[in-house]
Amino acid sequence: MNALKHIKILYVDDKKREEEYVVSELKSYCNNFIETDCCINAIEIYKEEKPEIVIYNVSFPEVSNEEFIKQIRSVNEKAQVIIATDNLDKKKLYDAINLHLIKYLIYPFNLNTLLDSLKDCVRTLDSNSSNVIKLSETLTYDKFNKALFKKGELISLSSKEVMFFDVLVKNKDRAVCYEEFNQIIWEGEMTKDALRSIVKDLRRKIEKTIIKNVSGIGYRIDV
Template sequence: MLKDYKDIKVLYVEDDDVARENGVEYLENFFDKVFEASNAVKALQLYEQYKPQIIITDIQMPKINGLEFIKQIRQKDKKTQVIVITAFCNQEYLLKAIELQLVKYLIKPVNEKDFEEALMLCLNSLKEDSSNIIKFDEDSYFDIFNKTFVVKNEIIKLRAKEVLFLELLIKNKNRYVTYEEIESFVWFDSVMTKDALKTLVKNIKIKISKDIIDNLTNVGYKIAI
């Protein structure tokens, strides 16, 4: 439950005063330390001062947009969990967001269930995280930050959706990830079909040459690592 993580520090960045006030009020139900900023310049100052473990930010803001803000964070911090909440479903933004290792890209208006699920993904990742290198065995590993799969020191090329799928399963390795979660995280910019998902999983299994992805019918997928 979210209330089990009250000591986690959260930074909420939103230029709309009403939205920011509502967001902070909601987050304070679960976290003792919630910092707020109306623009990315102030957010960077707060980040340097408090080092929050979770950042929630809008994209369209004055001075510096949200993606540029996250990019500056990522240049020195690979572990802070980031959620983007925006009214814009822009293809260019979505592609840039993939490169910045977001936990979730949520489109306004965001319902409470989706928001809580995104927060739990962040918290689970923080709980599990000790390294960006996820070893599958002695000869192979997945580098979360560089988004590469390596076998015997050789980089195996993965497509964008394959990377997102592996990231999602690794972050939730102790449970089955539902089809709804997969569609939201991997097919955030389009509709997922069963055939497309099956093809994606098949291609990943071929590339990693390991039978570590398990499917539970009518539930979802789980990775065994």
């Protein structure tokens, strides 16, 4: 993660947790790492230091999660925000979509999980793109939280459906071949019937025209 050495990170947390060692480890990857245990100070620090990434614990009573992010985004609308929380419900995920929030981390998490989230942030900063993709008038996908919404409602997906759909979205400019699905989702043990079942179930849950079959090759997403 050499890219993190050139990124400024603000870490905001008012609790001493088991994850404290994770933060200590993270510092070895970052040359510009700022910590505070006060959300009011965090907003002032952000205005002064303008870090590219904020990692934020939502337990603060003084300022709501939404208000904190809005204040951060008033300084930099492209700010990357990772929120750490003890639990995550459908409303939080949908609010995250509206706020173009990058990632939720659920306690407990480890260093690798945190680094993966930070990699997502760096990719977004480099590409100047959003983690939220509008697939149609009714469908929205949050690619970092792997959450699919239809008319504002979170769609319940199986683990393999999530993996299949995520592969399609990540490769939205091309068709994904059968062998790629075989290796990524089934680790070499896929049957054509298993793949067709995934596609059939997904089409039933979302708009049928979103997932296109490419004869002799595989599938692509139509966005």
